[in-house]
Amino acid sequence: MTEMIRFVQGNEACVEGALYAGLEFFAGYPITPSTEIAELLSGRLPTNGGKFIQMEDEIASMCAIIGASLTGHKVMTATSGPGFSLKQEAIGYACMAEIPCVIVNVQRGGPSTGNPTHVSQGDINQARWGTHGDHSIIALTASNHQDIFAMTVDAFNLAETYRTPVVLLLDEAVGHMREKLTIPAKDELQIIDRLRTSLGKDVDYHPYLPREDGRLPMSDFGGDHRYNVTGLYHDMWGFPSANPKVVNQLLRHLVDKIENNVHAITRYKEYYLEDAHYIMVSYGSSARSAIHLAEERRKRGERIGVLELQSIWPFPTEVVREKCAAARAVVVVEMNMGQVLAQVKSAVEHPERVFLANRIDGKLIAPHDIKKLLRVIQGKGV
Amino acid sequence: MAVTDYLRQRFFPHMWCPGCGHGTILNSLLRAVEELELSKNDIVMTSGIGCSARISGYVDFHSLHTLHGRALAFATGVKLSKPELTLLVPMGDGDALAIGGNHFIHAARRNIDITAIVMNNRIYGMTGGQFSPLSGPGVKATTAPYTTIDANFDVVKLAIAAGASFVARSTAYHARESTEILKKAIMHKGFSVVEILSQCPTHYGRKNKEGDAVAMLELHKTNTAKLGSKQLEENPNLVARGIFIQEERAEYCIEYGKIVEHAQRRNVK
Structure with a gap:
């Protein structure tokens, strides 16, 4: 070790x-x-x-x-x-x-x-x-x-x-x-390097022509392939183009290469979700308070769990929908005015059952802050 | 190699107006590269946004057409990450000294081995003729219908004050002279600035009654004089051309290399 x-x-x-x-x-x-x-x-x-x-x-x-x-x-x-x-x-x-x-x-x-x-x-x-x-x-x-x-x-x-x-x-x-x-020890976690072109020096390299899987092998500046890089819409050589077909294809490629791989990109953790009636969706430091509260309530037999998002964009809509399908209520715990809340509401089948427990005053949201909202949702009074 | 070997002919015709000085400057630059016998694979041309910035698409180097004003910031990343590359950064006057002014002075301060070429036509051409920080007072532009009241930067003085170790000026009319200066600038180990006065007959010339491209080129000739010339001495109002400063000074990437050595020695102990 x-x-x-x-x-x-x-x-x-x-x-x-x-x-x-x-x-x-x-x-x-x-x-x-x-x-x-x-x-x-x-x-x-x-x-x-x-x-x-x-x-x-x-x-x-x-x-x-x-x-x-x-x-x-x-x-x-x-x-x-x-x-x-x-x-x-x-x-x-x-x-x-x-x-x-x-x-x-x-x-x-x-x-x-x-x-x-x-x-x-x-x-x-x-x-x-x-x-x-x-x-x-x-x-x-x-x-x-x-x-x-x-x-x-x-x-x-x-x-x-x-x-x-x-x-x-x-x-x-x-x-x-x-x-x-x-x-972790070296090699314990996977490290991925970029794909580089295998084309030889006299072969015409198309830096912006995606392969079938949407990936584009790169060539390092200083190498044998000299190409143009621009922020303008560009063709397969990287040369500026306003051709409607080129523009349309490139924008779709830029969006699709990520949105079509949302499953591969999605990262999350779950705590006590199996039988949870109440689910807290959270992330970052807010999730620590949500997890703490769930652990505490589980000891008292309450069926409450946490879905901790680790990838926010592309938003893991399907994971959120599936995990929250059986919940009586979903509480989004975050430190803003409801930015992930909006995503969760549009992901789930019953947006009217999604609530926001937030803090926006510069103080870390505490389990106590979530408890107050939970009491109301659970019908235990204010 | 012929000069045309340095061009991506696939991307022609270029988008510059008839009579524009930028093509002449491209010519001077390519001749400098050719005469220095630099390998195309070793050159990265980084540019920003504007008429001048399109130059990077036409050359057969590694080319990076970036954001308005940011060419030197991108170039700094390219150069420091791979110091063996030769960095050429052509910029327009607004690109280099308005939106990009901060990057310009800081690249000069670091004395990083990049050649900045300010293609100064004293106007924003691509957006249709607005005044730039190099227009100076008394100039007509689409955003100065009653003439400008803004003073202009002196690129040469600014670059020297900011720490550039090679600073020169020439014009599109003096194409051969520009090539000689650019050769020295490219070979200089440190941040080099070459201001090349260019002409924009479409916007600047028309608004300011300077005539057509030929008349404007004539002005490059009559309004300027070589550094140290009798002509300049007799008429200090002329714009000086030539190399104003050429000094050997600590270069950023070389200094960083020393930091790496030092850090690695310390780490071994």
């Missing part, structure tokens, strides 16, 4: 996961509460030949990692609300040009400068629709340090598999709290 046990912050678990996944290039800008990720990587990356750069702003950080991904490296940046807003145009570029990259957003209270040192989960919809235009994207989240590690590794694997930006939505509470992390 070469496993290593550490006592770390969530942000550090993310760093460990990224290095385990093969991170080679990080560009960032200081912002609370994600700064520790940049600080730690500035020390760690050069020790294994990787590169760290502190850019002049959040936009430049996002652009720099896209550039570094094109030379064939695994890349990541980390930020929080205001920085996530600034990165959106370049995230759209990575969607359009199909560049693998990982963006960590350690969420804090918004809008605007908001509540920088306090927890929130207000960027769920921004992760999905922050950049303009139709597109699809992958977003993962985690509620504890072991899962942050695993989801960070998964974020890289999915980015490299689907040639897409992957957003890792952490929050201030999981990012800053300390708990145990067991770093």
